[in-house]
Amino acid sequence: MVNNTDDEHAMTLQDIKNALEYYDITADRKSLYDDINVLRDMGLDILGEQRGRNYYYHVGKKKFELAELKLLVDAIQSSKFITAKKSHELIKKLESFASRYEAAQLQRQVVVAGRIKTMNESIYYNVDAIHSAIATNHKIRFQYFQWNIKKQMELRHDGQFYEVSPWALTWDDENYYLVGYDAQAEKIKHYRVDKMRKLTIMDDKREGKEYFKQFNLAAYAKKNFGMFGGEEENVRMQFSNDLVGVVIDRFGKDIIISPIDDEHFTVNVNVAISSQFFGWVFALGMGVKILSPSSVVERMKQEVDALHELYGR
Numbered sequence: 001m002v003n004n005t006d007d008e009h010a011m012t013l014q015d016i017k018n019a020l021e022y023y024d025i026t027a028d029r030k031s032l033y034d035d036i037n038v039l040r041d042m043g044l045d046i047l048g049e050q051r052g053r054n055y056y057y058h059v060g061k062k063k064f065e066l067a068e069l070k071l072l073v074d075a076i077q078s079s080k081f082i083t084a085k086k087s088h089e090l091i092k093k094l095e096s097f098a099s100r101y102e103a104a105q106l107q108r109q110v111v112v113a114g115r116i117k118t119m120n121e122s123i124y125y126n127v128d129a130i131h132s133a134i135a136t137n138h139k140i141r142f143q144y145f146q147w148n149i150k151k152q153m154e155l156r157h158d159g160q161f162y163e164v165s166p167w168a169l170t171w172d173d174e175n176y177y178l179v180g181y182d183a184q185a186e187k188i189k190h191y192r193v194d195k196m197r198k199l200t201i202m203d204d205k206r207e208g209k210e211y212f213k214q215f216n217l218a219a220y221a222k223k224n225f226g227m228f229g230g231e232e233e234n235v236r237m238q239f240s241n242d243l244v245g246v247v248i249d250r251f252g253k254d255i256i257i258s259p260i261d262d263e264h265f266t267v268n269v270n271v272a273i274s275s276q277f278f279g280w281v282f283a284l285g286m287g288v289k290i291l292s293p294s295s296v297v298e299r300m301k302q303e304v305d306a307l308h309e310l311y312g313r
Contacts, residue, residue, distance in 0.1 A: 005058035005099055012054045064097045066105065073106050080174040081194050083121055123176065123194045130166050130178055130193070133201045139165050140180075142199040144191060155197075164191070165206035172221050179217065181208025188215070218252070219270070230274035235296055238266050240287035250280075266291065278303045 005011055011019070013032055020027055027035070036057065040046050045060040064072075076082055076090050095103040126142075133140045141161045148154045164180040167188075171177070176193040188211055239247055241263055247255070251269050259265045271277055273296060281288055281300070290300050 009099060010049075010056035010058040012056055016057070059099075064094075066098060066102050069094055069098055069102070069106055081123060081171075081176045083123075085121065086124065122197070122199075126193050126196050126199050127169065127176065129199050129201055130169060133166050133206075134168075136201070137206050139163055139202040139204045139206055140199055141202055142196040145195050145197060153197075161198075162191070163202065163204075164189070165208050167206070167208065167212045167215070168217050169193070170217055170221055179220065181206070181211055183207045188212075188220075230272040230277070232270055232272050233293060233296055234268055235271045235273075235293070236266060236268050236291040238264055238289040238291055239284075240264055243284060243287045246284065273299065275303070282307075 013029055016032055017027055036046055036048075046057055047060045048055055048057045050056075072094055073091050076087050076094075079087075082090070091106065095106055098106060130140065141163045143159055144156045144162055145153045146156055162182075163184075164178070164182060166178055166180045168179040169176060170179060170190075177190045178193055178196075179188065179190045181187075182189045188208070238260070244257065244265065247257075247267060251267070255267050255269060257265050257267055278300060281290065282303075290297050
C-alpha cells in the first residue's frame, strides 16, 4: 500500500486483495480490516474515505514528504563526489519511500546530464572508515593520487603511505575533505577523500589533540579558498557596496564591515594566500582592492604581471 497509494491515488479492498493475490496471498474482507487496524496501531497513517459505493484507502503521512525526497535527489545528483553509479543506486533507494506515482516524479527530477562526477567508487568506504577512526580515536593510513595528462591515476610520494590523525570531515567546493594532523610536519592538513586509495585504520592512537582544542572548521574552510593551502595572513580589502553579498557569502555575517564612503567598504579577514585566492579576487573585477599587508599587495601585482606576460598586454 505504501508504494501504490498517496494523496492522489487510493485502493479499494478489492484492489488490495488483487495485489495480494499477485504474491499468492489470499485474504477476505474481515482479515483485511483487521490487518489495516494493526498497521494503524503500528503507526502507519492509513486513511479511508467513502466515494460513492466504494471505500478507498491510502497511506497519508510517510517518512518523507515528496518535496523532501526531491530535495535529496537533487542533492545526490548534483554532488560531484558521488559517482554516477552510486547516484543511481541511492536515488532508487529513495524511491522506495514514495509511491510508484511519486517515484516517477523523482525520476523526472534527474535532469542534470553530463555533470562531472568522481570516478573513485571507494569514496563511500573511505568516508565510513574515517568516521570510524575518529569515533575510536585511531590514526589512518592511505595512498594519495593525482591525475596526469594521460588521464591516469598517479600516486604521490612514489606510492608511499600517508599516516594521518583524522579529526574532521568537511564538504567544500563540491568535494569531500579530511582535515587531520600530520605529526611529521607538525601541522594541520587536508586531503581530498576521493583521491585516497587503500585506506585502513591503524592501531596507533590519534595525535594532535592540542591543535584541535580551539580548531574552528568553518573558519578553516573560509580562509582556504577551494581548500588550497598557503601562508595565513590578515588581509585588509576594499569592496564596492554591490559586492557585500559576495563577501558575506564567502566570509560569513560575523565579519566587521567598515564603510569608507557612500560606495565602498573595507573588511579584515584571515586568508590562506594562494593562487586560488587571487583568482577569486580577479573574478570580482574592479570592485575589489587589496589594501594590506604590503607582502600580499606585492604578490597580487606579481600575479597580474604574470597574467599580462602570459596573455599579452
